[in-house]
Amino acid sequence: MEKYQLNDDIKIICNKAKTFPNGVMEAFTTLESSVPEMEKRTIYGISKLDEKRLIIYKAAVTELHDGEAESLGFEAFTVRKGTYMTETIMDWQNNMQAFGPTFQKLLDNPKLDWDSPCVEWYKSDDEVMCMVRILEE
Secondary structure (H helix, E strand, O other): OEEEEEOOOEEEEEEEOOOOOOOHHHHHHHHHHHOOOHHHOOEEEEEEEOOOOOEEEEEEEEOOOOOHHHHOOOEEEEEOOEEEEEEEEEOHHHOHHHHHHHHHHHHOOOOEOOOOOEEEEEOOOOEEEEEEEEOOO
């Protein structure tokens, strides 16, 4: 695990998966087919437990301008700047089973910011950074 300092908020466009994990690919496919200029955007995954302790997952991409999410009929969300504990998964497309244990390890941090979601930052077709926000003293 490594600390990562996110220096700026990231405004994203979200599409909630109908189910987890089975609806995740559909959520990404819908988002990618509905949002223009995908080549200019960074891809994210956002997840959080609901009150029933079920995972709510949202496929996401960066906004190119303010208000874009709403204008396209999607939810807007902001990944808050701050300190994150991270772990990278390489060859993630062939290593999907690594996500659960990786996030479980990150969520065990006693400084965890429980108000912030888990974040997957898809840095490339091969590399994803798993991130959880922590509270600094």
